[in-house]
Amino acid sequence: MTEQVEIAVVGAGPGGLCAALAAAQAGAQVALIDNNRHPGGQYYRQTAREFRGAPSSHQREGAALLQQAIAAGVRIIAETNVWGAFDDKVLALNDGAATTYLQARAIILATGAYDRPVAFPGWTLPGVMTAGAVQTLIKEQRILAGKRFLLAGTGPLQLVLAAELARAGAQVVAVLEGSRVFPRVLQHAGALWNQWERLSEGLSSWLTLARHRIPYRVGWGIVAAEGAAQVEQATIARLDGNWRPIRGSEEKIACDTIALGYGFVPFNTLSRLLGARQEWRPELGGEVPARDAQMQTSAPGVYAVGDCAGIGGAALARVEGQIAGSAAAAQVGHGTADAIPARASALARERRFQRMYAALFTPGVGLYELSQDDTILCRCEEITQAEVRHALALGADTTNEVKLITRGGMGDCQGRMCAHLIAHFIARETGRSVAQVGMLPPRPPIFPIPITALGVTR
Amino acid sequence: MNDRRRISAEAVVIGGGIVGCASAYYLARRGVQVALLEKATIGGEASGRNGGGVRQQCRDRRERPFAIASVKLWEGLQAELGFDIEYVQGGNIRMAANDARMESLRREGAEELEDGLQVELWDRDELRRRAPYLGDVFIGAKYCATDGTANPILTTKAFGWAAQRLGATILTRTEAVSIGVEGARVASVTGRDQDGEIVVEAPWVINAAGPWSAALSRAIGVEIPVEPARSVIAITQRCAPLFREFISSHDLGVYARQAREGQVHVGGTNVPPHTFDQRAPADVLEHLARGAAQMIPALRGANFLRSWAGTLEMTPDKVPILGYVDRVKGYILATGFSGHGFCLGPIAGKLVSELVVDGAPSLSLHEVRFSRFG
Amino acid sequence: MSRIKDSPEFQRGAPVTIIVDGAPLPAFVGETIAGALLASGRRAWQHTRHGQPRGMFCGIGVCFDCLVTVNGASKVRACLTPVAEGMIVQTQETTP
Incomplete structure (x- = not known):
């Protein structure tokens, strides 16, 4: 059975929530589908709803946005996978028990990204995990994935994670930053204009690191993980400008958990499945759909916002979501896309930051030669x-x-x-x-689904 | 890049599916200088996307001798091609869910025995005993022990690699765009790759381009009656070993095999729609899920992991076209396999080589002749 | 490999017991199977076909390294699946 909706938004992170809200505020009928237990995506990752405690500012912001969206009439379809996309903008949904189909007049994809996998000797040992895994456990469940953490990766999110780990009582043996960021950051200082919130967050994480005497090693990276049944130590090395380990600089460092934070890979499977033309953009994380100024892909009526269309972080996702939400609403006959020019300066500001971020923290080819x-x-x-x-x-x-x-x-x-x-x-x-x-073509179902749930429709 | 490149060969094969690759292989084995043009990659279309069944039973009587002869080749293929193609003679079970189906299987079985194919008829009890994993909707079955399964992609590629080792020239990402005819005889095939055009001159042209064979042939006035058709397969995540036979039920409209790695491949037996569209529609996936769960109840706890579709080429009578074209000398058709090309590929390739080298095939091609369509 | 000791105002969900490979494992409502396993000190709970131990890698349901059998349903992602009282979890060998 196929339900009709004017606009379907896939993914309830910052981009999806803002898109859904903007479209609903313009008067469109909106369904927002998310596969997590708690809407919010990785950025607004909520603590388990069964827990009681003080939420972080991000969590409060995400919860408020969700409440706004619900108040604006957005229908939230949680804990539901979108496993396929078919002709005439039909999305196939599965909640583990049954399949439903949702036909939309416009689709906004906000499916986010996942941590970039990096292959090196020992990377399949238990105890090697993504920074996202470590952080999700902390945010959602207040659980530490290990005792002695080595953070290897790039970008300020590593500092945030290290600070959270330290505050939670874990030992962080070192934070390795692959990029030789400091000589270059000054060239891009202009993009930091009007980014006070980010700067202050970075600074506060930095101070936490200093307070806990956590070594922050710039121009260093992971080379190998070693251990019998799990990680016992890591080999790290100084990196050259292409992120290739410099021979002779290797050091061993004892740890039981290695958190890999080498940026993100856009989750573009749905836009590919919907026929949107893709481009290979390493600075945006890899393969991403080409888009117009309204965030519409080459597939008419299919929009993509946030990290799934190019890694850019939560603030950019919010702006793109607002633009796509109003544009999609206008397309299905609600309001005009007039709101878009109003977002132009915010968009330009976030894109500037995105370019700076990419220039500083896009991994070099050496990362793929480990x-x-x-x-x-x-x-x-x-x-x-x-x-x-x-x-x-x-x-x-x-x-x-x-x-x-x-x-x-x-x-x-x-x-x-x-x-x-x-x-x-x-x-x-x-x-x-x-x-x-090339990448691999999508082959639905894009996530495994129970045969019984596929045979049963609701 | 505009200057045309020219190469010459003794035979040129159009199409890098199993029929084309087997043709190139057997031709090369007979010492023929052969070139093969493939528009994309070897085994990238239906030859690499099918159910992997290697079956003799339940065939049109006209096609049966070819299937029997092909299985003889299949039995030695792994060693011959020097590659693990995962070929297993695990048997083929065609189930019946009602009396009418059982009766038609019985009639077909009698005919098959007459034609020299050993098959067994199983009643309900025998089916339970021999295939306890099957659902209880079935009242009986027909079984052929010498039928089996293989890995479609690897088999097709292995033919291509083996042909190459014997000296065949395999041009991938080279689309055949026209067939050249001089007088009443083929003279060349022109292909196009990223660098431009390439002309392969040869006195023999084998059209093994499956669904794409018709368009190419039309330009030289030979109308091949094939229609494209979409066939969809869905596979499960790895499962514990459940069965080794290739199983099918026309009552449920599904077939299945379990690959060596444990995934169960499920396809449909219904008449496929005539289209080049290779996207798997939701209603087909649902049909496969329902059919799989009914046919093999143990799959009710399994997940579908992935699906894909391939394009078959169907003739009006669902029997292949194999042989010379009377009006155009040197032009051989090996197409129209109607979804049966994977099993028949090896024998088709061998017969093509005999048409080129010996002028007379070791099996009569009368029933599969092009001229039957008038 | 532990639960974070937060301020007293912070409270986990109700305590529950799940059964992992026949042995009881204490957990709290709101935790995932992977969270409860990691909190108990367990790093790996799947073995690949080649006998290699695996546990949690991506933590967000993308990598399928953390699969377990839950109440008879196989190939369930431990990182996404919340615990429930009496839940029967079997750590698994990858088949076949």
Whole structure:
């Protein structure tokens, strides 16, 4: 059975919430679908609703935005996966028990991003996890994933996480920043104008680090994780300008948890499935849909906002969401897109910041050269770099061809973990660009769904 | 980049599916200088996207001898191609959910025995005993022990690699755009790749382009009656070993096999829609889910992980077209496999090589001749 | 590998017991299976086909490393699934 709605928004993070709110305020009928227990996405990640305590300022902001959206008439469909997208803007929804279909006149995708996987020897050991995993556990459940943390990655979010860990009583043995950020930050200082909130958050995290005497090592990165059944120590090294480890600079550092925070990969599967033309934009995190000024993709009536259309953070997602929300509402006959010029300066400000952020914190190619031939690239199917190399010897030269020959990318995660890793390896070995090597085509269901739930419609 | 490149060969194959790759392989094995043009990648279309069934039973009588002969080739393929193609003769079970279906299976079984294919008829008890994983909707089945399954992508690619090792020239991402005819004989095929045009001159042209074979042939006045058709497969996440047979039910409209890695592949037996569109529609996925859960109750706890679609080429009578074209010398059609090309690919390739080298095939092509469509 | 000791105003959900591989494991309503396992000190609860231990990697339902069987349903993501009183969790070997 197919329900009709004027505008369907997928993902209830900052971008999706703002899009839904703007569209509803313009008078459109809006459904907001989210697959988490608590709407808010990663940025507004709420503490479990069964817990009682003082929420953080981000959490309060997210909760307020959600309440505003509900008050404006947005229908929230929580704990529901969008597993497919079909002709005539039909989204397939699944809540674990049954499938429903939602047909929209406009779709706004705000599906966010996930932490960038990085393959190095030992990266599949228990105790190596993404920074997002560590942070989600803290925010949502007030649980520490380990005792002695090594943070390896790039960008100010690492400082925020280190500060949270320290405040929660964990030991942070070091924070490794891959980018040689300080000599370059001054070149981009202009983009920090009007970013007081961000600067003060960064500064406060920085002070927490200093107070806890946590080493912050700029121009350093992870090289390997070692341990028998779990992480016991890490090998780290100083990096050159391309993020390649400098031979001879290696050090061992004892830890039980390695949190990888090397930026994010846009979750663009739905826009691809809806036929939106994609571009390879490393500075935006990878493959993203091309968009017009109203955030509309090349697929008419399909909009994309926030990190799923290019990593840019919560503030940019909010502005893009507002623009797409009004534009989509106007498209289905509610209000005019007049609100958009009013957002122009906010958009320009956030885009400036996005460009600065990308210039400072986009990982160099060395990050993709840490894997060795016996390193697993595809975690699900346990496909090693050597197996990928063998497929190249047989004539494969795209990520999809390697998948067909090796099974790398055929596993439960649908290639979301390995596609970038395999693509970069192929590009390096064949001398082609990552854009030519390509990503994997979406194959619905985009998340596994119970056969019984697919056979049952509500 | 505008200057046309020219190469010459003794035979040129259009299409890098299993029929084209097997043709190139057997031709190369007979010492023929062969070139193959593929518009994208080897096994990238229906040959790499099918259910992986290698089946002799339940075929049109005209097609049966080809299936039987093909399985003889399949039995030696793994060793011959030097690649693990996951071929297993795990048997094929065609189930019946009602008396009328059982009766037609019985009639078909008698005919198959007459044609030299060993099959067994199972009643309800025998079916329970031999295939306890099947749902209780079935009242019986027909079984062929020598049927089996293989990995479609790897088999097709293995044919391509083996052909290459024997000296075949495989041009991928090279779309055949026209067939050149001089007098009453084929003379060349022109392909287009990223650098421009390439002309392959050869006195033999094998059209094994499946759904794309018709458009190419029309330009030289040979109308091939094939229509594209979409076929969808959905697969589960890995499951514990459940079954080794290829199983199907036309009453439920689904078939399934369990791959060596544990995933269960589920496809549909219903008449597919005529389209080049390769997106899997939701109602088809739902049909496969319902059918799978009924056919194999243990799958009720499993998840579908992924689906894909491929484009088949259907002839009016669902029987392939294989052989010479009377009006155009040197032009061989190996197309119209109507969804049966994976099993038949090896024998089709071998027969193509015989048409080129010997002038006479080892199996009569009368029933699959192009001229049957008048 | 522990629950954060927050200020007294902070309270977890009601205490519950889940059964992991036959043994009781205390948890609090609002936690996920992965959270409860990690809080108890357990880092890995899945073994791959090649026998490699895996636990939580992405923590947001993307990587499928943390799969468990819950009340008989296999391949459930521990990082997304909230605990409930009496829930039966089996850590699993990847099949086959």
